[in-house]
Structure formats: C-alpha cells, structure tokens
Amino acid sequence: MTMQNAAPGAARTVSVSRVDGRLKVTGGARYAADHLAERAAHGYLLLSTVARGTIRSMDVAAAERAPGVLAVYTPFRKLELQGGGNPFSVGHSWLPLQDAEVRYHGQAIGLVVAESFEQARDAAALVSADYDVRPPAASLPDGIAQATDPGRVNGEPSVLDLLAEGVGTIDEALAASEVTVSGTYTQPLKHHSAMEPHATVAVWQDDQLTLHNGTQSASLTLGTIAAALGVEPARVRVISPHVGGGFGNKIATWAHPLLAAAAARTLGRPVKIVLTREQTFTITGNRSAVQQTVTLGARRDGTLVAVKHQAYSSQSTSGGTFEASPHTTSRYLYRSENIHLDQKIVTLDIPPPTWMRAPGQESGSFALETALDELAVKLRMDPVALRLRNNATVYPGRNVPWSSKHLDECYRVGAQRFGWDRRDPAPRSVVRGEWLVGMGMATAVYPAERFPASVKVRFQADGDVAVSSATADLGTGMWTVLAVLGSEALGLPVARIRTDLGDSTLATNIGAFGSGATASTGPAVAVAAEAARTELITLAVTHERSPLHGVPAADVRYDRGDLVAPERRIGFAALLQAVGVTGVEATGSAAPGPEHGQHAFTSFGAHFCEVRVNRWTGEPRLTRITTVIDGGAIVNAKTARSQISGGVIFGIGQALLEGAQVEPATGRIANANLAEYLLPVNADVPPIDVHFLDHPDTLFNPLGARGIGEVGTVGVAAAIGNAIHHATGRRIRDLPITLDKLLD
Numbered sequence: 127m128t129m130q131n132a133a134p135g136a137a138r139t140v141s142v143s144r145v146d147g148r149l150k151v152t153g154g155a156r157y158a159a160d161h162l163a164e165r166a167a168h169g170y171l172l173l174s175t176v177a178r179g180t181i182r183s184m185d186v187a188a189a190e191r192a193p194g195v196l197a198v199y200t201p202f203r204k205l206e207l208q209g210g211g212n213p214f215s216v217g218h219s220w221l222p223l224q225d226a227e228v229r230y231h232g233q234a235i236g237l238v239v240a241e242s243f244e245q246a247r248d249a250a251a252l253v254s255a256d257y258d259v260r261p262p263a264a265s266l267p268d269g270i271a272q273a274t275d276p277g278r279v280n281g282e283p284s285v286l287d288l289l290a291e292g293v294g295t296i297d298e299a300l301a302a303s304e305v306t307v308s309g310t311y312t313q314p315l316k317h318h319s320a321m322e323p324h325a326t327v328a329v330w331q332d333d334q335l336t337l338h339n340g341t342q343s344a345s346l347t348l349g350t351i352a353a354a355l356g357v358e359p360a361r362v363r364v365i366s367p368h369v370g371g372g373f374g375n376k377i378a379t380w381a382h383p384l385l386a387a388a389a390a391r392t393l394g395r396p397v398k399i400v401l402t403r404e405q406t407f408t409i410t411g412n413r414s415a416v417q418q419t420v421t422l423g424a425r426r427d428g429t430l431v432a433v434k435h436q437a438y439s440s441q442s443t444s445g446g447t448f449e450a451s452p453h454t455t456s457r458y459l460y461r462s463e464n465i466h467l468d469q470k471i472v473t474l475d476i477p478p479p480t481w482m483r484a485p486g487q488e489s490g491s492f493a494l495e496t497a498l499d500e501l502a503v504k505l506r507m508d509p510v511a512l513r514l515r516n517n518a519t520v521y522p523g524r525n526v527p528w529s530s531k532h533l534d535e536c537y538r539v540g541a542q543r544f545g546w547d548r549r550d551p552a553p554r555s556v557v558r559g560e561w562l563v564g565m566g567m568a569t570a571v572y573p574a575e576r577f578p579a580s581v582k583v584r585f586q587a588d589g590d591v592a593v594s595s596a597t598a599d600l601g602t603g604m605w606t607v608l609a610v611l612g613s614e615a616l617g618l619p620v621a622r623i624r625t626d627l628g629d630s631t632l633a634t635n636i637g638a639f640g641s642g643a644t645a646s647t648g649p650a651v652a653v654a655a656e657a658a659r660t661e662l663i664t665l666a667v668t669h670e671r672s673p674l675h676g677v678p679a680a681d682v683r684y685d686r687g688d689l690v691a692p693e694r695r696i697g698f699a700a701l702l703q704a705v706g707v708t709g710v711e712a713t714g715s716a717a718p719g720p721e722h723g724q725h726a727f728t729s730f731g732a733h734f735c736e737v738r739v740n741r742w743t744g745e746p747r748l749t750r751i752t753t754v755i756d757g758g759a760i761v762n763a764k765t766a767r768s769q770i771s772g773g774v775i776f777g778i779g780q781a782l783l784e785g786a787q788v789e790p791a792t793g794r795i796a797n798a799n800l801a802e803y804l805l806p807v808n809a810d811v812p813p814i815d816v817h818f819l820d821h822p823d824t825l826f827n828p829l830g831a832r833g834i835g836e837v838g839t840v841g842v843a844a845a846i847g848n849a850i851h852h853a854t855g856r857r858i859r860d861l862p863i864t865l866d867k868l869l870d
C-alpha cells in the first residue's frame with residue numbers, strides 16, 4: 127500500500143505494515159479464548175433478569191444434575207473473593223456473587239461450570255431465581271431531578287467558574303453578550319462493542335495462577351486478581367498478547383476473570399469463560415448517556431466572551447466512571463473571557479459506565495462544536511473563521527502555554543484539502559437529484575498523556591534483537607511501533623526486531639489507555655537500546671574470547687548492529703557466538719519529568735465532511751471526510767492512519783447509528799446484540815482522507831509523539847451534524863441522527 131497521506135517534507139517517513147499482520151490474517155494470533163488449556167472446564171455466567179432487588183433464593187438442583195456440569199456457583203454457594211482490590215481496576219464497587227443484591231439487569235448472579243461451553247450454557251437455562259423486586263430507575267431524563275454533584279472532575283471542582291475581573295456570574299456575562307446561542311444536546315448510553323468479546327482462561331499450577339485475559343493492562347488485571355483472590359502478586363501472571371479491540375472497556379477487571387480464577391482454584395482445573403456478545407453489554411461497562419446544555423455569548427465579530435456548559439451524565443449504583451463532558455472540552459478548547467462548567471451525575475440502576483474512547487470529549491465535543499456551528503450560523507460567519515478567531519494560545523485560567531499547538535494549521539490545511547472554499551454558506555443550497563448536500567466541520571481535541579514505562583532490549587546470538595515490554599496492542603499497532611522504534615534505535619531493519627508484549631512478566635508497563643501507550647513506551651525503547659549497547663561493548667572488551675578483548679571501551683562504538691574499533695568491526699551475533707552466550711540485554715525506563723508542570727500537552731485536529739440527506743426518506747449518507755491531526759511526531763504512518771480512520775469511524779457510529787435502548791421500566795438493554803445495536807459497517811464509511819501535521823512535540827517526550835488513539839473520534843459527530851444542518855437546514859441535537867429525525 128502506498129502512503130498517500132505522508133506530510134510533504136515529513137521528517138519521519140516510516141510506513142510499515144503491521145508486524146503481527148500475518149499472524150492476524152492466518153489465525154496465528156491467539157486471543158484469550160483461543161487458549162486451549164488442558165482439561166479446561168467451561169464457565170457460563172448466569173445473569174439477573176431484574177434490575178433492582180434482592181435474590182431470595184435460587185434453584186440450582188436441575189442445573190447441577192445436567193450433563194457435564196461440575197459446579198454451580200451463586201451468592202448462596204459462593205466462590206470466595208475478598209475486597210481490597212484496586213477499585214480503579216475493578217470497574218464495580220462490589221465483587222461478583224458475594225451478596226444477593228441485584229443492582230442492574232444483566233448482572234452476574236451465578237456461574238455454571240461444565241465440561242463444555244454448551245453444557246454450561248444449557249445448564250444455566252435450568253437455574254431459576256426468585257427475587258424481591260424493587261422498581262428500578264433507568265432513565266436519564268427521569269433521573270435529572272435527582273441529579274447529584276460529583277464534587278470534583280478531572281482534579282477540578284465539578285462546578286467551575288473562570289470569570290473575568292468584575293464579572294459576578296456566567297449569566298451576567300451572557301446577558302452582556304451581543305449575540306448568544308443556546309442548545310440542549312442529548313445522546314444515549316453506548317457500548318464499546320469490540321470485535322473480540324471478553325474472555326478469560328484461568329490456569330493454576332503449583333499455587334501459580336496464569337490468566338489468559340484480553341486486557342489493556344496486564345498489570346492492573348494482575349493487581350486486582352491477586353487482591354481479590356488473596357494471593358501474592360508474584361504468584362499471578364497475566365498474558366494478553368493480542369486484543370481484538372479495547373476502546374476502554376478492557377481496562378477494568380470485570381466479573382469473568384475474577385470468577386474464572388476463583389473457580390479454577392476451587393475445582394483444581396483450568397476454567398475458561400467466554401462472554402457472549404449479549405453478556406458483554408451488561409458485564410463490561412458502557413459510556414454514560416448524557417444531556418448537555420451549552421450557551422455561548424459572543425461579540426458580533428465572533429469573539430467568544432462567555433461559554434456555559436452544563437452536563438448530566440448517567441452513572442450507576444455500582445459505581446464506575448462517568449462521561450465528564452464540560453471539563454474535557456469547554457474547559458480549554460477555546461479562549462473566552464468567561465467560562466462556566468457544571469457537571470452533574472444521575473445515578474441509575476444500570477450497569478456501570480467505564481472509560482470509552484475519548485471519555486468526556488466524545489460527548490462534550492458534540493455539544494460544544496454543534497453550539498459553535500449554531501453561533502456561526504447566527505453570526506453569518508464561516509465556521510472555520512469563527513474557530514480561528516477563538517483559538518486559545520495559553521491554557522485558560524492557568525498561565526501555561528501548550529508545548530506544541532498547531533490547531534490553526536489543522537483548520538487551514540484541512541479546509542484546503544477538503545475544498546471548503548467551495549461551500550455556499552446558505553443551508554439547503556445544494557441539491558443533487560434526490561439528495562440534499564451539505565458540508566460541516568468541527569475541532570478534535572484530546573490531552574496527551576504519558577506514564578512511566580520500561581522496555582527490555584536483548585541482542586540475540588541468532589542475529590535478531592528482542593524488544594519487549596508489558597504493554598498492550600489492542601489492534602492499535604503497538605507490536606509494530608516497538609519494532610519501528612527498536613529498528614531506529616539500533617540501526618537495524620524492522621525484520622530483525624523481535625517484539626513481545628502483553629505479558630505481565632515482561633518489563634514493567636501499565637498498558638494501553640489514555641492514548642498514552644506509544645508516548646509512554648516509545649521513549650523507553652531508546653533508553654533500553656542505549657543501555658543494551660553499553661552492555662554489548664562491555665562484554666566485547668572484557669571477555670577473553672572476544673575479538674575486541676582488551677580494547678578500551680571508549681574506542682569501541684556501535685554502528686548498525688556492529689561493534690567498531692580501530693581497524694576492526696564485528697557484528698553482535700558473531701561476538702555473542704564467539705564468547706558463547708545466547709544474548710546480552712538491558713532494561714531501560716522513561717517517565718514524565720518536571721516539564722509536566724510547565725506546559726499543557728494536547729493533541730488537536732480538524733474534521734471536514736460532506737453528507738447527503740435523501741429528500742424523501744431522510745436517509746443521511748456520508749460522502750467523504752478529511753481529518754487533519756496535530757499529534758506530534760508520527761512513529762509509523764500506516765498504523766497511525768489506521769488509528770485515526772478507526773477513530774473517525776467510531777464517530778460515525780456516534781453520529782448516525784449507535785445507542786443502547788435501555789427500557790425505562792425494566793432497566794433492560796433491549797438491543798444488546800450487534801443486529802440491533804448498530805455499528806458502522808463498510809457501506810457506512812466513506813473515503814477518509816487522513817493527514818498528519820509534522821510538528822514533533824519534544825517538550826512532551828524525547829520522541830516528540832503525542833497520542834492519537836482517541837483524538838480522531840472527537841468532533842466527528844458534530845462535524846456530521848453540522849453538515850446535516852447545512853444540507854437540510856435542520857439542527858438535530860439528539861444523537862444518533864437517524865432518518866426519522868430528518869423526515870420533512
């Protein structure tokens with residue numbers, strides 16, 4: 127494949143195919159469920175059929191007698207788990223099967239273990255539960271009257287005023303504004319819907335637990351499992367080399383690995399649990415439903431003077447995170463003399479929300495970026511010009527500049543690539559046959575995060591170099607990024623780098639989330655490579671059988687796999703063979719430093735899209751999308767492009783298709799399957815023109831790379847909604863924008 131989108135004059139032109147690509151397409155890549163443990167028993171989760179209440183009793187007699195059944199565990203016949211786990215990683219405020227309370231429809235209330243998956247599933251159907259049922263609260267709009275204040279959001283007060291001198295309240299600033307717009311924006315609860323349903327295989331051997339568990343963080347899983355099972359962390363190993371999509375819902379440790387590990391210990395056999403698609407909807411978290419109101423005040427020239435952003439996000443009686451919309455967007459996206467944020471939560475009897483790709487920004491940008499478009503219409507101002515006028519150069523309310531911010535260039539380059547100048551600003555001005563055609567745009571934003579990370583580099587006697595770390599590849603490209611960075615650090619072809627990841631026994635690494643995997647792990651590759659080269663030179667000059675024995679270390683340098691001394695050169699493989707060792711290795715670490723108080727670190731971007739809406743059926747279709755990203759240095763153009771395309775497609779789902787139907791009376795997710803919970807398929811996805819600006823952010827890390835895993839999805843829904851407004855003259859403030867909302 128050719129790279130049509132490499133920036134002209136880009137410093138970094140690397141564009142290689144996934145190093146794990148062959149494994150993926152040949153079935154050689156083994157996911158958790160592919161692990162065939164000897165004598166494995168199969169567990170099947172039994173879920174509650176009410177949303178709120180107490181289980182009085184459960185009749186498991188028929189299930190226990192069913193063919194192949196080994197055990198049936200319930201709150202009345204417990205698998206012991208203990209509290210004290212890391213709540214960050216558990217995803218719930220309680221542990222499964224430890225009490226008889228039902229907190230949401232589809233909660234795990236039992237585990238049937240049998241010789242086969244089918245036997246376990248069939249036996250589960252024979253269990254009956256008798257509940258004391260209480261009426262659930264499951265509707266966000268109905269719950270708003272009882273909304274509560276979470277107190278703090280992202281380290282700041284949940285109600286936050288950044289007001290100019292002498293301004294008493296945001297409403298005062300709005301009243302004094304020359305132009306105002308206000309809108310209420312709603313979106314339903316959503317589910318991550320990764321291609322790979324969650325799965326665990328738990329294997330105990332001599333008091334050692336090996337857990338094959340698809341996860342974004344082997345180390346967080348390990349910590350939670352060890353605490354809940356009451357075993358030393360050193361006795362647990364978590365393996366997860368390939369993950370079929372995470373999007374945030376393979377960070378927390380859900381019920382199935384806890385129960386699989388406990389059941390395997392009790393039964394003395396490996397236990398495998400693979401969730402069904404339907405089970406993933408309730409067992410593994412969601413994105414909050416959100417209702418937001420954004421009110422903007424501006425001068426006639428478009429200068430923002432007041433931004434007021436309020437949100438109600440659904441949360442769960444079981445805890446979890448929530449969608450923090452104002453604090454992740456209006457907090458800092460534009461310069462404004464007055465900013466007011468207000469985040470409330472509505473606690474419902476529904477499965478707990480968890481992080482989902484661009485948590486906060488996804489919903490927040492839909493509201494803010496639609497409101498900006500409404501303001502542009504009211505001002506008769508070009509939406510790009512409006513955004514350029516309000517571009518923030520310092521982080522509002524904090525006296526810190528961005529380390530590197532080229533959002534203005536994203537707008538200009540994007541507008542040019544897309545052909546924005548051909549847009550007639552009048553809504554409903556372009557009709558092609560039965561289609562109304564419109565163009566819209568919006569801003570993308572996501573903070574750059576960086577965590578401490580370690581990497582091991584090992585020169586092998588077989589001529590390859592192993593680069594490994596306990597990070598994760600969710601399909602994001604981390605296998606390839608390690609190979610590319612190893613290749614660059616060592617001056618060797620990518621084909622000679624052997625990568626390994628997704629195993630808690632590898633060099634310490636918290637994993638892949640917060641768009642921070644490359645930014646965290648990348649810098650450690652260079653540190654480890656440098657340390658390993660030093661080890662190699664030390665061995666070369668000290669070992670008696672080395673051809674370089676006795677040469678002063680200062681006279682030896684490393685050059686593309688060779689050690690070079692005056693008048694001598696030897697490849698590392700020849701050296702290792704000569705001295706009779708299989709390898710030389712070193713571990714290197716990298717972590718954020720004091721620079722992290724001195725700058726704000728953020729990735730930015732701009733989306734431009736063209737839609738057409740059928741005049742008679744209301745059907746919205748996308749024609750094309752241009753996305754320009756300012757993400758710092760791009761390590762590998764091909765997988766980076768794939769990341770951004772994936773983010774854009776995620777946003778198409780948000781805009782046009784996705785939404786869990788939570789029945790208000792029962793708390794049941796009525797469309798917990800991929801036939802009725804609609805995701806974008808190929809026919810929904812137009813050509814996506816992805817373009818990266820090339821501005822390495824070396825104040826952020828030595829690599830200059832910020833994250834790109836999430837920024838690509840932020841703003842897409844607003845860009846599409848804005849284009850639909852341009853096409854039809856109709857402003858839809860309720861997602862997803864389905865054809866029924868567009869019928870004349």
Ligand code: MOS
Pocket residue numbers: 342372373374375377481482483484485638639640641
């Ligand atoms: Mo991301 S929602 O931190 O996987």
